[in-house]
Amino acid sequence: MHLNNLKMLTKMTFDRNVIVSLYKIYNIFKEDRNFNVSKYIKLISSMLTGEKIVSFEDKYIISAFLPPLLSKAFYTNIMAVEKPRNIFTQQIYAKRSAPISMYLCLTNKCPNNCVYCSAKNRINEKELTTEEWINLIKDIQDMGTPLIGLTGGEPMVREDIFDIVGAIDDRSTSTLFTSGYNLTLEKAKELKSRGLFSIGISLDSYDKDKHNCNRNSEEAFDFAINALQNSRKAGIYTMAQTVIVKEELDEEKLFKLFRLAKENGAHEVKILEPILSGKLLNQKDLDKVLYNAEDRKKLIDIQHRANKKGNLPKITTFAYTESEEKYGCGAGTQHSYVSASGHLYPCDFVPMNFGCIKDKAIKELWKDMNALMGIPKIGCFAQKVNKEVYEKSKGQLPLSKEESINICKKCTSNKYPKYYRNLQ
Numbered sequence: 001m002h003l004n005n006l007k008m009l010t011k012m013t014f015d016r017n018v019i020v021s022l023y024k025i026y027n028i029f030k031e032d033r034n035f036n037v038s039k040y041i042k043l044i045s046s047m048l049t050g051e052k053i054v055s056f057e058d059k060y061i062i063s064a065f066l067p068p069l070l071s072k073a074f075y076t077n078i079m080a081v082e083k084p085r086n087i088f089t090q091q092i093y094a095k096r097s098a099p100i101s102m103y104l105c106l107t108n109k110c111p112n113n114c115v116y117c118s119a120k121n122r123i124n125e126k127e128l129t130t131e132e133w134i135n136l137i138k139d140i141q142d143m144g145t146p147l148i149g150l151t152g153g154e155p156m157v158r159e160d161i162f163d164i165v166g167a168i169d170d171r172s173t174s175t176l177f178t179s180g181y182n183l184t185l186e187k188a189k190e191l192k193s194r195g196l197f198s199i200g201i202s203l204d205s206y207d208k209d210k211h212n213c214n215r216n217s218e219e220a221f222d223f224a225i226n227a228l229q230n231s232r233k234a235g236i237y238t239m240a241q242t243v244i245v246k247e248e249l250d251e252e253k254l255f256k257l258f259r260l261a262k263e264n265g266a267h268e269v270k271i272l273e274p275i276l277s278g279k280l281l282n283q284k285d286l287d288k289v290l291y292n293a294e295d296r297k298k299l300i301d302i303q304h305r306a307n308k309k310g311n312l313p314k315i316t317t318f319a320y321t322e323s324e325e326k327y328g329c330g331a332g333t334q335h336s337y338v339s340a341s342g343h344l345y346p347c348d349f350v351p352m353n354f355g356c357i358k359d360k361a362i363k364e365l366w367k368d369m370n371a372l373m374g375i376p377k378i379g380c381f382a383q384k385v386n387k388e389v390y391e392k393s394k395g396q397l398p399l400s401k402e403e404s405i406n407i408c409k410k411c412t413s414n415k416y417p418k419y420y421r422n423l424q
Helices: 003-013 016-029 037-048 072-079 087-092 130-142 161-166 185-193 208-215 220-233 251-263 278-282 293-306 362-373 381-393 401-409 418-423
Strands: 054-056 059-061 101-105 147-151 173-178 198-202 237-243 268-272 314-317 335-338
Touching: 003 016, 003 054, 016 037, 016 072, 016 087, 037 418, 072 087, 101 130, 130 147, 130 161, 130 362, 147 161, 161 173, 161 185, 185 220, 198 220, 208 220, 220 237, 237 251, 251 268, 251 293, 293 314, 335 362, 362 401, 381 401
Parallel strands: 101 147, 101 335, 147 173, 173 198, 198 237, 237 268, 268 314
Antiparallel strands: 054 059
16 A cells, blocks of 8 residues: 555544444445445455545545545445345446436537547537436436536536536536636636536646647647636646547656646546547557557556655546456446437447437436446447447447447446456
8 A cells, every 4th residue: 555545544544424434334235144344344445446545625535436435425326226225235236226427418519629539420419408407417316326427528618507517416426527618717616616526627738739739729728727727726626637549658748747737736637548439430540549458557557656656646547447457347337428419328439329318217218228238348348339330320320229239239248347246
């Protein structure tokens, strides 16, 4: 265990609220005969492994995959199962009543034109109204979704963004994903007052020209830096989000990025890998863009070394969080996505249509999709299926439900990621 976590765990040990919370969780699980103290210790250890714990306000962030400890949303996550008994068993076999996270694409409109954007070819969709988004938020909270992400496109182009944020109550932790466009200090403060917990701001490089080139915008870098500063000043948990292509996977460059993010207010840097979607499907030399197993291992090693340093933000990588060693790929199981027009997808990067919220309740749509998707997968579902999804759609995204079901049936898995296996 590195020194940063040792200090934080010591602080948590003397935090009465943490002790009360751990005891409360124990009491929820103890009626399950598959649960015991040994498994409880293993559960906590599995969540902490490879993570840098960060305290924020009166809460503790263990992983971006989970709601903060001591938040009401943390209990929402635990209770998001189909039956009121044997909750521990249902959780360790990923038998849920709702995903851990659901991202809502509020709009496809965006001032940027990013190379790897997954929302391409959707610009003409008719977007849900304010009332429809607010009603949907109530429904996904009622089914037990503990993390709600507001994304796009660029959600800050919507004039009703504050009302949508304000519709999310404390049963869920809310995050806004933005390029930084239009995020003034005044607007950041208003988002905070409406209950927003965190903001993920796109920052692809410490190099201004490279970031602007990725975004096809001369203003993108300045928007991102100003947004980081404004978010931090407004008292919001602030994350810099970056997509690193394979040829940029360099420790020296990444540490420069980490330091830049820290200097401008970031509590955390989240590193995403490029996903085979959008414009990338037509790009040549993908071996310079997409990762292989060795690239992911290299990135995870960088993450773990960076998290041992006290002068850097918390570093999170999807390469680690979604690996077999941790939680696996949660497309359609732990995570889901609703498009701007109200269609349910397994994830942001997989435009497979499992129905529209205008035609059927989100709870029923998700239950049907989840049954087809099965358990969390070893390896990224989008990387595996997207070429076929885009080819079969013939430019008419999202892919039809019938075709989507056929693809899912070919991609079933019986092997759980390590987090689940260790507890079963």
